[in-house]
Amino acid sequence: MKTEDIALFHRIKETGSLVATADLLNLPKSTVSRRLQALENDVKVKLFHRQSRAMTLTAAGSHFYDKTLSILGELEQTLVELTDTQAEIGGHLRILIFPVPELLEIANGIFEFMDQNPELTVELIVSTQPQDMIRNNIDLAFMLEDSFNENEMVARELLSEELHFVASPGYLAKAGTPVLPGELELHNSILLRYPNGRIINEVPFGKDMIISVKGNLCLNSIGLCLEASLTGRGIAFLPAVLTREHIGRGELTQLFADVEPYVGKCYLVYPSRRFISLASQRLIDHMMSALERYNLGKVAAGKND
Numbered sequence: 058m059k060t061e062d063i064a065l066f067h068r069i070k071e072t073g074s075l076v077a078t079a080d081l082l083n084l085p086k087s088t089v090s091r092r093l094q095a096l097e098n099d100v101k102v103k104l105f106h107r108q109s110r111a112m113t114l115t116a117a118g119s120h121f122y123d124k125t126l127s128i129l130g131e132l133e134q135t136l137v138e139l140t141d142t143q144a145e146i147g148g149h150l151r152i153l154i155f156p157v158p159e160l161l162e163i164a165n166g167i168f169e170f171m172d173q174n175p176e177l178t179v180e181l182i183v184s185t186q187p188q189d190m191i192r193n194n195i196d197l198a199f200m201l202e203d204s205f206n207e208n209e210m211v212a213r214e215l216l217s218e219e220l221h222f223v224a225s226p227g228y229l230a231k232a233g234t235p236v237l238p239g240e241l242e243l244h245n246s247i248l249l250r251y252p253n254g255r256i257i258n259e260v261p262f263g264k265d266m267i268i269s270v271k272g273n274l275c276l277n278s279i280g281l282c283l284e285a286s287l288t289g290r291g292i293a294f295l296p297a298v299l300t301r302e303h304i305g306r307g308e309l310t311q312l313f314a315d316v317e318p319y320v321g322k323c324y325l326v327y328p329s330r331r332f333i334s335l336a337s338q339r340l341i342d343h344m345m346s347a348l349e350r351y352n353l354g355k356v357a358a359g360k361n362d
Contacts, residue, residue: 058099081194147176148336153198166347185277216323218296222312228289245291246270250277261319
């Protein structure tokens with residue numbers, strides 16, 4: 058009995074389909090079917106009910122899944138303890154990244170890790186759409202707060218960024234400049250849809266207030282929100298790292314500059330109901346270190362401004 062076949066059995070259970078599993082793992086369907094059959098022959102029980110294209114666990118299969126979930130986790134942990142921390146690792150990782158301003162820093166950290174482990178293969182998925190990490194075989198994700206279910210995920214804070222209200226001088230000349238928090242409700246705001254599908258029509262003001270906003274444009278791209286604000290579509294609530302240069306050139310005006318800014322956070326998350334592979338564990342450690350260096354550099358640069 059091969060541990061990789063047990064892991065494959067887990068993927069089939071989580072996707073519910075041989076075809077979906079084959080697509081996710083980039084394997085021929087015949088290979089997936091053959092390896093599952095070999096595992097069933099080894100354990101001498103039928104693990105799945107095969108109904109058309111759907112695959113559902115038998116009672117024995119459900120018991121086997123629950124037991125082997127913890128066993129695989131313990132095996133990976135044992136490998137971590139026994140293996141030199143500098144040893145090369147392999148396997149394949151699927152990683153979801155919300156298109157945050159630090160997208161390139163995250164990607165470069167992953168590329169660096171791949172260079173250190175040339176046997177590893179990686180698939181990066183940049184998306185604002187909600188994803189079932191278990192069903193879609195996503196190992197790790199870089200997501201904004203409020204865009205994932207904390208009860209189903211382990212979340213580690215990676216990045217933080219101040220957010221400000223900004224608008225173009227042209228928009229403010231036509232619509233006026235809000236001075237009080239309540240006046241934001243009277244303006245056209247550029248709305249953002251989070252990965253979990255929720256439209257952000259309530260935004261933090263400072264650290265203690267939540268303001269309701271409305272507008273005629275909703276986007277799921279922070280970059281497009283910036284472009285919309287530059288072209289005078291309305292007031293946007295954006296990370297300072299994106300707006301700083303535009304404010305310096307007079308293309309945008311920061312509103313409520315005397316109010317302490319809200320600090321948004323980006324997390325590295327992974328499913329709490331799945332064992333974490335050795336490759337995932339090593340990448341988590343690497344990214345925590347790499348982005349800590351990035352944060353320190355950002356703080357130093359801010360002090361020099």
